[in-house]
Amino acid sequence: MPERIALTINGRQWETSEGTTIAAAIMNTEAACRTSVTGEERGPLCGMGICFECRAIVNGVPHQRTCQMLCQDGMDVTTQ
Amino acid sequence: MTQHFDIVVVGGGPAGMAAAACAAEYGKPVVIVDDNLTLGGQIWRGKDIPAAARKWQARLDSVSAHVTRIHGARVFSQPVPGVLRAEQNGRYLDIAYRKLILATGARERFLPFPGWTLPNVVGAGGLQALVKSGLSVKGKHVVVAGSGPLLLAVAAYLQTHGAKVLAICEQAQFSRLLKFVHSIVTDSGKLRQALTYKMQTMSVPFYAGCYPVSAGGGKKFESVTLRQGKRAWTIACDYLACGFHLVPNTELAEFFGCRISNGKVAVDKWQQTSILDVYCAGEPTGIGGAELALVEGQIAGYAAAGQQDKAHSFFEERARRRKFAQLLEETFALDPALAQLPQDETLVCRCEDVPYSVLKHEPSWRAAKLHTRCGMGPCQGRICGTATEFIFGWTAGQVRPPIFPTPLSSLGAKPELIELQETR
Ligand SMILES: Cc1cc2nc3c(=O)[nH]c(=O)nc-3n(C[C@H](O)[C@H](O)[C@H](O)COP(=O)(O)OP(=O)(O)OC[C@H]3O[C@@H](n4cnc5c(N)ncnc54)[C@H](O)[C@@H]3O)c2cc1C
Ligand code: FES
Numbered sequence: 001m002p003e004r005i006a007l008t009i010n011g012r013q014w015e016t017s018e019g020t021t022i023a024a025a026i027m028n029t030e031a032a033c034r035t036s037v038t039g040e041e042r043g044p045l046c047g048m049g050i051c052f053e054c055r056a057i058v059n060g061v062p063h064q065r066t067c068q069m070l071c072q073d074g075m076d077v078t079t080q
Numbered sequence: 081m082t083q084h085f086d087i088v089v090v091g092g093g094p095a096g097m098a099a100a101a102c103a104a105e106y107g108k109p110v111v112i113v114d115d116n117l118t119l120g121g122q123i124w125r126g127k128d129i130p131a132a133a134r135k136w137q138a139r140l141d142s143v144s145a146h147v148t149r150i151h152g153a154r155v156f157s158q159p160v161p162g163v164l165r166a167e168q169n170g171r172y173l174d175i176a177y178r179k180l181i182l183a184t185g186a187r188e189r190f191l192p193f194p195g196w197t198l199p200n201v202v203g204a205g206g207l208q209a210l211v212k213s214g215l216s217v218k219g220k221h222v223v224v225a226g227s228g229p230l231l232l233a234v235a236a237y238l239q240t241h242g243a244k245v246l247a248i249c250e251q252a253q254f255s256r257l258l259k260f261v262h263s264i265v266t267d268s269g270k271l272r273q274a275l276t277y278k279m280q281t282m283s284v285p286f287y288a289g290c291y292p293v294s295a296g297g298g299k300k301f302e303s304v305t306l307r308q309g310k311r312a313w314t315i316a317c318d319y320l321a322c323g324f325h326l327v328p329n330t331e332l333a334e335f336f337g338c339r340i341s342n343g344k345v346a347v348d349k350w351q352q353t354s355i356l357d358v359y360c361a362g363e364p365t366g367i368g369g370a371e372l373a374l375v376e377g378q379i380a381g382y383a384a385a386g387q388q389d390k391a392h393s394f395f396e397e398r399a400r401r402r403k404f405a406q407l408l409e410e411t412f413a414l415d416p417a418l419a420q421l422p423q424d425e426t427l428v429c430r431c432e433d434v435p436y437s438v439l440k441h442e443p444s445w446r447a448a449k450l451h452t453r454c455g456m457g458p459c460q461g462r463i464c465g466t467a468t469e470f471i472f473g474w475t476a477g478q479v480r481p482p483i484f485p486t487p488l489s490s491l492g493a494k495p496e497l498i499e500l501q502e503t504r
Contacts, residue, residue: 020214027215032199032299038433041299043199045430045463047209048122049115050187052458053430063458067210070117 007075022066022077023047023054033066034080056080081174085111085148087384088164088177090155090332093121094370095362095377096183097136102381102390103181104143111175112147113166115154121185122205123370125212132370150175155332156482167484179357179384182333182345183377186363188230188323189466191414192428192436193421195295196322204234204323211241218242221317223304225249225292227412228325229274236280238321245284246315249306251324251415254288260411267404269371293421295320325412327466328364331483350383350391351376359384368405375401419471428471429464431457445474458485 003018009029016025023044026033032041033054044054049068057078058064066077089100092114100112112119119140124133140147153168164175188203195201202210204226211217222243224235227250235245250257264270290308295301303316333345338353338360340346345360347353353360361380362373375398382391422428424437432453442448445455445468454468455461455476460483465476 016214021210024210024214027200027210036197036430036433038427040197040427040433041199042197042430044202044210045190045206046188046203047206047213048187050459050462051190051430055458067213068115068117071214 005071005073007071007073007077009077010079016071020071022056022058022064022069022071022075024067025071026054026056026066026077026079031079082163082176083111083148083173084176085109086177087111087179087181087381088113088175089181089183089381090114090164091121091183091185091362092116092119092149092151093183093185093362093373094123094132094136095185095373095380096121096181097140098374098377099181099183099359099361099381099384100147101136101139101143102378102387103385104140104146104381106385106387107146108385110147111150113150113153113155113164113175115152117152119149119151122209125209132374136374154484156484158336179359180336181351181359181361181377181380181384182336182338182353182364183360183362183373183380184329184332184364185373186326186328186367187462189325189327189470190322190463191324191418191421191467191470192426193292193294194423194426195297195301197427197430198295198297198301199299200301200318201295201320201322204228204321205230205326206323207319207321208234208237211238216242217319220244220319221246222319222321223247223249223292223306223315223317224321225290225304225306226321226323226325227251227414228323229408229412230323230325232274232277232281234321235284236277239280239284243319245281246317247306248281248284248286249290249292249308250286250288251291251418252288252412253415256411257288260407263407264404270404289415291415291418291421292320292322324414324418325408326363326367328367330364331462333358333360333364335483349395350388351380352383357384366402366405367408368401369408372398372401372405414470422471428467429454429457431459431464434464439468439472442472445469445476448474460485 033056042053045051054067055063086108087103087110089096089112104110153166155166157165166173293307294305296303304320305314344366345364351359359380361376379391422436426436434452434454448454468474
């Protein structure tokens, strides 16, 4: 069994398996990642670090490309 | 601290892994720098990697005494000639080289159409990458659209991960696809792969000459409207996986001043670019698949290590595989009708939310950047620049550092000017 990881996404506790990127975890919660400059909700597009649509706040740091970051135990993720 | 290496390889996909392994076989100190957390590039990701990937992993491991791996680091500029600057976890690293091998791969091409910015409208390779990294698509309804051999591979992958693929839509006409299949009959490996994917997606309707004209939904994506000839119809689904084949990542090569021809990095028979001691291998020289990337990587690695005879022994295979690259280009050339898909209010630049109505009056990419902020956001035109090149025929101007957005602190710093050590 892959190890389970517990993290907070938008204030709620979620469990995910090891090796999951934050972008995938956010999508699994059915949330969007960021709000665009004209107020549209956006989610991941490229999945490989080039489009910057998956940006979110990770442990208080905004604009993190979540498709390039793995979930870690105790992480706090907020969509932006 | 500046680290010194004889040969620096940027990109850890098949091309970069092969280049590093071959160069290191002759005892040259090699470093391979990649922005992902593991080697393997776009194709060899996650847990279920093929035998070829394991073979190259093992070859790299066998020369590990000479190969340094730097993961999660993205090369973004050259502060002085012969020194690369990369960003890793918000800090920068300087890496000095004698010879440089660029193996930066390719990315998906995205084209704007109404609704393409809705969450859950994702790239085809993009959705596959997300599933490989933990997104669950079990029981989800997906339409796969766009262009290129990737569509079938993605559809098959999604099906085996529990998704229900409702349709596969390829913009290329059926006649061109037939010619493509006919041409790969002599390549048993390619044919077997194509047939496997086709078998795995046997139950899914496949439409040629078909593309999405709009994606609908409130805040989230709910349905896609497809067009094939005069017929248009709408399918309700959870995800639209849509990418229009691949485009070479040439930014870093352009930044070094390498000659670009027809959107690809121009190389000589040794995979050397127009700049002395700067080599390029894999998808940046043209989209040809992992096998061509491996061959080019080996040639570049051996040539950079001064083993021209070894490099030469791969020329024949490269010529054969390049024919396949040519075939890909012809088969999956974009239908000009796709340039008509954006409506006035369709956003073309997703970072700065610039609509088509504003861009259509601009004469060039440069003017558009200046007047509308198109291409000025964090993707630095990687998405909209590629799209406007097709829609308006614009060519992106000169690449300026940094080629990726970076924390400001890493920009101005001067590298320590240490004499290059003799490593030979
Ligand atoms: C999204 C996507 C999905 C794909 N899926 C499939 C598939 O399912 N099946 C298939 O047969 N082919 C697939 N392909 C094609 C396949 O990836 C290529 O044929 C093959 O990987 C080419 O190898 P490469 O070494 O040239 O490039 P890549 O494998 O793309 O490797 C390039 C590497 O360089 C890194 N890089 C780029 N710029 C920098 C920089 N500035 N600093 C540091 N590192 C950098 C990239 O992150 C990447 O790891 C896919 C391609 C894409 C883009
Ligand atoms: S999804 Fe494109 S950068 Fe993360």
